[in-house]
Amino acid sequence: MTNNVIIVGAGIIGAACARALAVAGVEVTVIDRGTVAGGTSAACEGNLLISDKGPGHELVLAQYASTLWKHTVAELAEQLGDTFPSVEYDPKGGLVVATTVTGAGPLLSFAAGQRGAGVDAWTIDADEARRLEPDLGPAVEAAVYYPEDAQVQPTIATEALMASARLHGARVLENTPVLGPIHDSAGALVGVRIPSGELRAGRVLVAAGPWSGQVANLLGVYLPVRPRRGELLVTTRMRHRIFHKVYDADYVGAVGSDDGALQTSSVVESTASGTVLIGSSRQQVGFDSSLRVDALSEIAAKAIRLFPFLADVAVMRSYGGFRPFMPDHLPVIGEDPRMPGLWHATGHEGAGIGLSLATAVLIRDLMLGIIPPIDASPYSASRASLAPHLVDVA
Template sequence: MTKQVVIVGGGVIGLLTAFNLAAEVEQVVLCDKGEVGKESSWAGGGIVSPLYPWRYSPAVTALAHWSQDFYPQLGERLFASTGVDPEVHTTGLYWLDLDDEDEALAWAAREGRPLSAVDIAQAYAAVPVLGSGFGRAIYMSGVANVRNPRLVKSLKAALQALPNVVLKEHCEITGFSREGETITGVETASGAIAADRVVLTAGAWSGELLGTLGLNLPVEPVKGQMILYKCAADFLPSMVLANGRYAIPRRDGHILVGSTLEHCGFDKAPTEDALESLKASAVELLPALADATPVAHWAGLRPGSPEGIPYIGEVPGWQGLWLNCGHYRNGLVLAPASCQLFADLLLGRAPIIDPSPYAPAGRL
């Protein structure tokens, strides 16, 4: 039995990895350079679907489908055990005036997903606050959003209740301990932490950490900015998406509008230009927001990766070092499947899906 696993990075991927491993190993130590769940896991919108699922590879689709089916029971389990409801909120999603609508419908037919073209009048009847001028709509029922700050709060509470899990916040990892080509732990400012297995789940920072071993992991920060409004609880009954921007309703009437896609390194300062662009998109989608002032505006850093396919598995050439990172725009979407697949691989169980597309071997 694996005795001690050290997980580097406490976003939703790291937290759920720890949650899945805790019953199977003697001890889990999760380290984060700040507070857990405060980077991209907190900053994202939480739509439990890739924004344009038909544009992704089958590798992303496989993880997304498994996760979408699993999220409701994950939310219920966490709520029951912690009292913190992640609010998995099923609203469905309307895409408006898509250029590649035919491809979307063909994908849905091929994958058996509940996405279909609807008359635009039907979309306006379902979402009366929708902006005028849209001519076409497709709709997928069953699409949920998860209130991601509450999800990470719930996962943290679940881990704190487990006697064999240690959360080390404000604990920056500076490198890896090693004996020859075996990773034996991690290095921190206050000393080394020994481990049988080290798991890198550090999001946009994963590439920098793996670079300390001379490995090139093509994961880079991609900035995204969001704004938040507060409306009546029944203001927006469904998620809507047009021209690359979306509006997401929470159960209490908060409306998230996002997001930008910016390649500017590790700078995550919100900008005035992005604020004005997001407000314009908000008004285009939902004109009633013209008279509202955003109650919040923030930015986060996504872990950009080639084709958005995450790295899940052991690092070749370094025994004991494992990856679960590089989920790009879909960390919250893919987390349940990614973390279940990861646990299967680390523990030597039959994997839930074919693990080969995510294997680090040949991709570093």
């Protein structure tokens, strides 16, 4: 086992992996062309969701991740002290609402399948839904409550994980792009070239979110990570009127869709600061960061259908970000069989915040030669579902 690792990417996946490896005694250097939490991790809602995942490998990863967050948050608070901002961990639970008769059946069927996979999913009637959320609108045809859903403030959570990694010896080099690979005589990856020279290590872990495909290309392999754009609205502060993460049943279909065209659904929740976050959209537009007025208009209209009072609330700002989309809807976690020394932790799309801690455990254990607590093979770059996509046809 080589006891040093370069991590490319200082978002929450890179930060979580850095912390897990550094705590285990591995010498870690994190590099990023920008800053810690400067990309996708600062442009999302901080979801820690079980509710949007059907039975399968992503759900297994999410269920394991859910067991890690509470004690990790406590550890971070103890390590970093009172002067470090709270990560705002909130196990608020989620409420999924079907606002149409046609949407009710699929929602209830989806929840039944989840219960078979061990998800805590309570089917409730409209009156019970309104007891949980008194300001819900009249269009409630079916509802499912998910007590396991939670939220964190994603930027602070990323910063906290990286600060903890630093306390355990990790080094972080911001504003440091990868320029190319360093290979040994056998073709194994043994480092990367950066503007200041060469940086060498026994392993290089690519955790660059939607930019992971670009980094992999620079290092000599093709990885089919594509950016998927998402937009959010943020209201001005108000008294607390939304108590859970509330979204319409269309959200689940949008998450699992391969369609590159604009898809929107309503996801509404309060933050600790008193604002309300309103999402969400999904659209494949490359790395075009232009303002998407059509997406924002659709998001707002659907949110008002869930919570009519929002029609009279001012929007303070909007923002968008890119999520790392994989064609088989699973992240890549582990060593790349095509190039010894190259590892990946990417492709989580909109679930990266929630899945970060579990991903870090898998990466740590696989690198240390320990059997992970869950089977890591479904997330391998050599999995059968990914094989058709590993040939660059561009």
